Amino acid sequence: MNLTDIVKKIKDKFPQEILWLTCFREEYSITVKKEKIKEILVYLKKTPSLEFDYLVDVTATDYLGFREPRFDVVYHLMSIKYRHKIRVKAQVPEEGCCIDSITDLWAAANWFERECFDMFGIMFTGHPDLRRILMPEDWNGFPLRKDYPVKSALGDKEWETYRELKETSRGWKENEK
């Protein structure tokens, strides 16, 4: 079964859920509504002719200012038996930022979803242990959101002490001469 047929099959099964399909560099991705994401993934995993039994990755993307709903939760699936891959993306809005957890389908999803929560603040309902994973527990904000700054809020002020130190040291050096 090639990927075009697979995508067609999924589309026939969930006509209401699928928003659009894309194919870029021979990679198929399906964008779906978030409500039935678990049903779709169960279908992909359990159907004998598809058998996407391997969860490669779960992550998210923030399209702030480009699209509503704001987030995409991105699942990469693979079938070890048939050697095909597919990408499923579920749209998550900023208001009510939650999606069903898939930890009971794949144990691998546990830490992936924790990271997603840590970095984007997306809640995974039904997750057994949703804590921050990479950032400290008392951290404010979600680093990978687009409105989170790369540089600290202090900006160049942070380096003021250093600059002063450099100036004084220049003074010392001139005195030495």
Added chain:
Amino acid sequence: MKNNNLAEKELIVNMGPQHPATHGVLRLVLEVEGEIIKKCTPYIGYLHRGVEKLSEDLTYVQSLPLTDRLDYLSSMVNNVGFALAVEKLVGINVPERAKFIRTIMSEMTRICSHLVWLATHALDIGAMTVFLYAMRDREYLLELFEMIAGARLTVSYSRIGGVRCDINDEFLDKLGKFINEFPDRVEEYETLIDRNRVWLKRTKGVGVISAEEAINYGLTGPVLRGSGVYYDVRKFFPYDAYDQVEFEVPLGKNGDIYDRYRCRMLEFRQSARIIKQCIEKIPSGSILAENAPRIRMPESPLKIDKQDINFEIYTEDKQIESFIEKFPEVYASVEAPRGELGFYIVCDNSSKPFRVRVRAPSFVHAAVLPKLCEGSLIADVIANIGSIDIILGECDR
């Protein structure tokens, strides 16, 4: 007389973050009852440097050196992985010679990385001698890296569209000499530990994970293959010159520490075999693709041809079409020494990536630690950490 009070009491042991056997800064909170572990909770993130966030603020070429710092024992493979993803995105065809050079470098890195694993893993379990021998061989390979790339660990050797500089005959001669001797060296290591009773007792039947569970936990690389699951990115989705060389993928059976060790020992020989074939087959020609983005290009945007994106839309929203055309995305993966290293890149047709996601094998493997450790002895935690071979730089990113 009652003297078993201690055994009844649950005790919490904090292992790490500074612990020599955790291979970095991993913290495990162990709830123990006597010698048996009841619960194991890993805490990671001590080495989080925000590589994914940083990449969004740098151009594609500038992001490449960041990948060196992920898994610092196999920086060459990380570079190749990132370069492959960007090449896929832009649609660059890498010249044949560059493909072979990358394959040679990737396999050298695999040998290097597995040597460090063997050295430290054996040291952790109590076999000191192997450490020095393994380091001797690694040193030879690192000198070869230095000869070509000018650096030993953070090489930044791959470029988007090829490699940075060409290899010469001196390099190939030296490498060929090493590769001819290397299988014998591996046998030496095996005689040192394979019949060692302590080694066998500590590895056989310890840290078992079945094939189904390994797939469920998303394991990759030697840890997955130790459980007998045939999955190797080099065979499934060939990249570089892997479809032009012959090699086998060693599989284990029981999924214990010993099988994972056997898998890696057999991979040594397969890597040597791949390098040998590459040296014979390497063609001449250019090492960088014509349309590769040059190092001085940073500010020019990376344009993707809209014709390449096919889509079907089932919603009423008219703006979606331009949205899809604005954000093409790719996922490319390589078989790093530790498992599948994937890069998911979303492009917004500007000079900087919109989103870079690193699917790090160590992150996935660290998640399986509770499963391996719970119910076993405290001493086996060390053996388990060693056998899944995690690098915290990659785990925390």
